[in-house]
Amino acid sequence: MNYINLIFNRRFKIYLTLKNKSIIKLIINLFLLWNTFKLFQIQADPKIQLLSGLLSVGIYFDIEDKDLNIQSFRSKSFVFGIFLLAICIFRSFYLITPLDKYYYLLLPFGISSISLLGKQVKKNNSFRNIIFLSFLLPSRRLFFYLFNPILLFLTKYLTYVFLLCLGTNPILEGRSIFINRSELIISTGCGGTDNMFFVICSVIIYLLTLKLRNPFNLKIVYFLMFFVPLLTNVIRNALLAIFINLETNNKDVLFYFFHDSYGSLIFSLFSVLILSFIYFKLLNEELN
Template sequence: MSNIVVRLANGLLRKLPPSWRAAIPAIPPPTPRNLWLALAAAVAIQNAAVFQSSQSEHTTVFAVLVWGGAVICMEDQFEDLNPRPAAWGLILGTLLLVWVLARSSVIVHWDGLLFALAPIGGLSLGLMAEKPARLGRFRDPLLCLMLLPGFALLMRILPEAPISLLTARLSGIWLSILGLDVVVNSRSVLLPGGGVKVLGPCNGLDLMAQILCVGVIFLLAFPIRSWGSRCLLFLVAPLIGLLCNTFRIALLAIFAGNGHSKGSWWFDFFHQSTGSLVFSGVAVLIFGMVYMRLLERELPPLPSPPPQGEGT
């Protein structure tokens, strides 16, 4: 059946003008490897679509990042990938995948099981590609996918009240450095014209958990051998997330103090719209710079160039 589809598609392509046909890539042959890769891509896209339709933009971006990390961890295996599953593993993987798709269709806004569907889907793909004894080759991609339930767990474990109070205090410090007349009262950051109140969804918990999980992805994809550097990364990651969110809260307080409070475009853009992702991107960029600096310390020094005039 798949061969017939490919032949029909190639027949339609041959009817197009040569200039159009040259711009369209050829359809890969329906080998077991290509079919498995297409199925894996479909599972990842479907999972990301469920996050997009039921969760915040921050969580959706994180889900896409986790799937991207899984791809990076498996990139060196794509060339020699040749699915040869056990019969019962293929059946079990298929049943798990069907259940994942069925369960995804009834996801509501906050459903903790949503965060477990990605690693279950990844396990089902593994069972459809290899015998159970060889599932170890998918260890790093599966660990990446496990970061989604890990993220949900961190969001429940990390204390909300102390982080909210610390976020308000640090935001007030940045505003005072700018010379603004700021008053911090518990969770409230107040300026003469208005202010903001730091509640649970705005205290940066999600950003701190995301940067921690990004650190795990980096360690899996680009390992650092030094345990000291690893511990330092896990101490720095939530601090970077916290600080970047305090800059966002300080910016929102400035908007509110100048009459652009909740309901105005600028405030809503940086509060709960795409603008808040700017600070997530900055946090990931800063963490990436720290990570690359620590990684470079473990690389051997480049060989010194030969003296001028010396023959090669």
């Protein structure tokens, strides 16, 4: 009888351990879905939705192979985490417009609150990576503020040179590029800052989950992390300049799609695909 009780107790403890590990992951995944739903509901900028989706995927893969145990329900950290998470979710119900910039903070606040529910392993904080990834979303605004003036300056001249190489005889005046009677204005949103930040976030996720070890390979990735999005954005601006110079009724439709609509995101995806291909090729060489 004692032997049977011993087996039962061991199985029950194993069940509770597995249950605790799955609970914390379930809470994180449910919150990621809630954050995605709120961004879609308020019709946030597609660039924000795409970036948030990328970071959510990164968080999902980061926790997938980790043992995340939930703390004792009576611990101060658990109670405080539940309190903060409740406030975070309650506040999100009042997030009904993209003018409310709380949508930048929902993901990092929620993930940080959930991390308080889990046990912190000494010398190895299991939640450090996902907290860092979640705070990349509001960091986008800081990145834009710091780097957009530099990228605008580079983009203006590189787009001009690219069009010159195509034989279109462009004229550069300030931020405007003229081709015949058509004018392309390199405005604040044309610097490709979002494109570059999207690529940087992708590389960060790769480095956290499947890190390259060779220093030379890392230098290649760091260089391409800035060069590839800069190049794709120059190509995008050059295409826009060509579109507005077309003698066709569809030129306005093409310009709107690649400038204001989801078409602009295609170039961000191209940048990520190019860099991902190179990154995993280098990783495969290291593993072999």
